[in-house]
Amino acid sequence: MDLKIKRKSTRTAHSSNLLENYPHDLQMYKVPPIENIRLHEFETLALERLTLLRCLATATTLKGLRIYSNEWREFVLNELRSQGLKYYANLCDISGFGTSEADLQARRKDHIGHFILRLAYCRTEELRRWFVARELELFKLRFMTMKSEAVVEFFKINKLCYTNISEEEKNEIIGCLRESTMHQKVDSLKFYKVKFYEVLDLVKSRKVYIQGGYAYIPDKDFISVLSAQYRIHLKQSLVVACHHLGEIEQDERLVGLLKGLHQSYSGDDYSDTKVVVPIETLDSLSVKSFPLCMRQLHEQLRLSHHLKHGGRLQYGLFLKGIGVTLEDSLRFWRDEFTKIMDLDKFEKQYAYNIRYNYGKEGSKKNYSPFNCLKIINNNVGPGDCHGCPYRHCDPSNLKNRLKGYGIEHQALHDIVDMAKRGHFQIACSKYFDAAHNTELGLGINHPNQYFEESQKILKGENKVEIKKETKQTTIKKEQSKQMEDIDFDEISEWNE
Numbered sequence: 001m002d003l004k005i006k007r008k009s010t011r012t013a014h015s016s017n018l019l020e021n022y023p024h025d026l027q028m029y030k031v032p033p034i035e036n037i038r039l040h041e042f043e044t045l046a047l048e049r050l051t052l053l054r055c056l057a058t059a060t061t062l063k064g065l066r067i068y069s070n071e072w073r074e075f076v077l078n079e080l081r082s083q084g085l086k087y088y089a090n091l092c093d094i095s096g097f098g099t100s101e102a103d104l105q106a107r108r109k110d111h112i113g114h115f116i117l118r119l120a121y122c123r124t125e126e127l128r129r130w131f132v133a134r135e136l137e138l139f140k141l142r143f144m145t146m147k148s149e150a151v152v153e154f155f156k157i158n159k160l161c162y163t164n165i166s167e168e169e170k171n172e173i174i175g176c177l178r179e180s181t182m183h184q185k186v187d188s189l190k191f192y193k194v195k196f197y198e199v200l201d202l203v204k205s206r207k208v209y210i211q212g213g214y215a216y217i218p219d220k221d222f223i224s225v226l227s228a229q230y231r232i233h234l235k236q237s238l239v240v241a242c243h244h245l246g247e248i249e250q251d252e253r254l255v256g257l258l259k260g261l262h263q264s265y266s267g268d269d270y271s272d273t274k275v276v277v278p279i280e281t282l283d284s285l286s287v288k289s290f291p292l293c294m295r296q297l298h299e300q301l302r303l304s305h306h307l308k309h310g311g312r313l314q315y316g317l318f319l320k321g322i323g324v325t326l327e328d329s330l331r332f333w334r335d336e337f338t339k340i341m342d343l344d345k346f347e348k349q350y351a352y353n354i355r356y357n358y359g360k361e362g363s364k365k366n367y368s369p370f371n372c373l374k375i376i377n378n379n380v381g382p383g384d385c386h387g388c389p390y391r392h393c394d395p396s397n398l399k400n401r402l403k404g405y406g407i408e409h410q411a412l413h414d415i416v417d418m419a420k421r422g423h424f425q426i427a428c429s430k431y432f433d434a435a436h437n438t439e440l441g442l443g444i445n446h447p448n449q450y451f452e453e454s455q456k457i458l459k460g461e462n463k464v465e466i467k468k469e470t471k472q473t474t475i476k477k478e479q480s481k482q483m484e485d486i487d488f489d490e491i492s493e494w495n496e
Contacts, residue, residue, distance in 0.1 A: 019099055022107035024150070024157050025091050026142050028230060029237075033112050039253055042116065046261055049113030052088050053134040055079040058443040060137075062429055068140060076141065083267075092142050119248060120261035122241040127262055132234050139230055143223045151219075160226075164190040164219065173209065173216070180209035181218055190219040199224045265371035270448040272366070275323035279332040282319075289454035291447045292389045292431055293375055294318050296401075300385045305339040310378065311386040312350075314370055316357050321369035321448040326358040371446045376424050390419035390427040407434045 037045075055076050059065050065072040073092075080089040087106035114135070121131035146154065155162060170177070170191055178186045196215040202208045202224050208215045217225060249255045277285070286298040297315040301307050307315065312333075319329060333354055337346045352361055359366045370378075372388070380387035389398060395416055402412045411434035418427035428444045436457050444450050456462035 018104040018108060022104055022111060024154055025098075025103070025107060026139070026146065026150075026154055027107070027111060027114075028158055028233065029111065029114050030233070032115050037112065042254075043257055045109055045113040046116040046120065046257070047264060048085055048088070048109070049117050050261065050264060051083050051267075052080065052085060052113075052138070053117070053131070054443075055083070056134050056137045056141075057130075061423075062426060062441045062443050064441065067137065068144065073141060092138070093145060116258075117261070118238060118241045119245070120258045122238040122245070123259075128235070128238050131238070132231060135234060136227055136231055140223050140227055143226065148219075162192050162194070162222075162225070165193050165216070169193075173211065176209045176211070177216060177218075180207070180216075182207050183218055183220055186218070192217045192219065192222055192225070194225055198228055200228070263373045263377060265373050265445060267371070267445050267449065269368040269371075270321035270446065271368040273321060273323045276325060277319075277323035279324060279328045282324075282332070285322075285451075288435060288458065289451050291428055291444070291450040292401075293387070294447050294451075296385055296389055301336055305336045308384055308386070310380070310384055312353065313357070314375065314378075314386040316354060317367060317369040318447050318451075320357060320367075322451050326355065326360065329358070330354055369446070369448050372425050372428070372444065375447070388424050390415075390424040391422075393419075395420055402431075405435075407431070 058079065059072050059075045060067055063072075063075060065075055077089050077093055080086070080092070087102070087109065091106055091110055117131060121127040143151075143154075154160075174187065177191065181189070183189060193214050193216055196203055196208075196210050196213055199208060199215050199217060199221075202217065202221060203210065203215065207221065208217055210216075249258070282298065283302075286295050290298060294315060297307065297311050300311070301315070316329065316333070319332070324332070330351060333350065334343070334346055337350060355361045357367050375386075376388045376391050378387045380392045389401070393401070398419060399412065399416050402415060407415070411430060415427045415430045415434070418424075418430060425444050428450070429442050432442055432444060432450060432454070433439055436454065438457070440453075442449075442453055453462070
């Protein structure tokens with residue numbers, strides 16, 4: 001009896017402490033967390049926060065959705081739920097000041113995750129810009145979903161001394177407010193009076209009425225005032241965090257995680273699949289369902305009957321991830337390699353590594369296929385054909401290769417342009433759309449994701465709207481069909 005009472009008391013005290021620290025869903029992140037957490041939770045919260053910010057980036061960069069529109073908001077929320085981040089979706093969808101245990105735990109994770117990413121993204125100006133932009137989008141999204149009572153509570157908690165103007169003052173300038181405010185039903189809106197330099201974005205776009213150095217802001221646009229303050233606070237905080245990195249990284253457990261977090265992959269690892277893909281279908285699959293990085297490896301293997309270690313590792317794990325069994329994989333590599341070497345040499349020098357990738361040798365670990373970030377950041381030397389073609393290929397060679405695959409002119413230009421600008425995964429997404437004659441704008445983060453999404457379209461599992469066919473599209477289809485029966489020994493060398 002005493003034990004149960006003690007546990008209940010401890011749980012109540014814990015919840016009370018969380019409520020004191022996190023009374024509201026929306027935070028300005030002014031006070032860092034001081035609790036102790038395990039390294040596993042540290043890494044998990046960091047990756048979940050990173051996934052959240054990448055969802056925001058995907059909505060604008062890849063999908064091209066108008067920021068803060070209903071379509072943009074729905075896409076972000078659906079992505080978060082599909083990624084298993086329901087608590088973040090709730091924070092973005094029903095912002096307020098609930099007191100349930102789930103609400104409090106969600107705020108705690110949100111708070112800790114934000115501060116971990118500060119440490120990871122404070123290192124360079126480029127990382128800071130990306131982090132600030134995404135965090136501002138998140139802040140605005142969450143503020144815009146709050147009800148009026150939650151907004152009032154947010155002001156109170158953060159000691160923001162803003163009050164709306166009186167009805168008398170509003171009536172005196174109502175004509176000017178109607179002319180300068182973009183919103184309808186101006187008479188029913190509340191207005192705040194702030195210094196004009198606090199809302200320079202609204203002043204620049206001529207969306208507010210200014211008088212005597214003050215801007216009159218409708219409550220629907222008040223987020224401009226808060227986001228300006230938040231941006232300044234966040235930028236200053238990142239500079240401070242950068243100055244203290246040396247102290248934090250004395251803990252060797254954190255160094256690797258924090259330095260490489262912005263390159264971390266946070267999706268499915270594709271280490272296990274229930275699908276079985278026969279090796280006899282690889283030639284036809286490579287034409288349509290392989291991303292460019294894997295298609296070039298497959299064709300190079302068929303051409304030269306050999307791949308260097310980096311290529312064997314990258315392509316071999318990809319094949320494992322799409323569903324090629326160990327027995328088929330051994331037969332596939334054996335059939336190719338023994339065209340230029342003795343069977344005995346293959347068994348002694350290469351078969352072990354294939355079994356190793358499947359967890360049948362050495363440490364017997366179930367290795368995962370390489371994700372896009374790992375492939376992009378791979379070291380690729382002369383004569384190698386692995387890596388990411390959008391990063392590691394010369395633009396002219398990339399352009400010629402895409403032409404050979406029948407990619408239409410505009411799509412080819414867009415792909416090469418994205419690759420030149422360093423947006424390698426966006427280039428891959430555009431290649432996917434061109435190859436499948438769609439405009440999905442997928443966020444490609446993994447070669448095996450590319451394969452799965454392609455197979456869904458080809459099998460009719462994913463109903464997509466097909467782009468209107470052009471002459472170039474017809475030519476591309478004919479060339480792709482011809483590639484299914486191509487003699488790979490006649491392919492000219494690309495990787496010079």
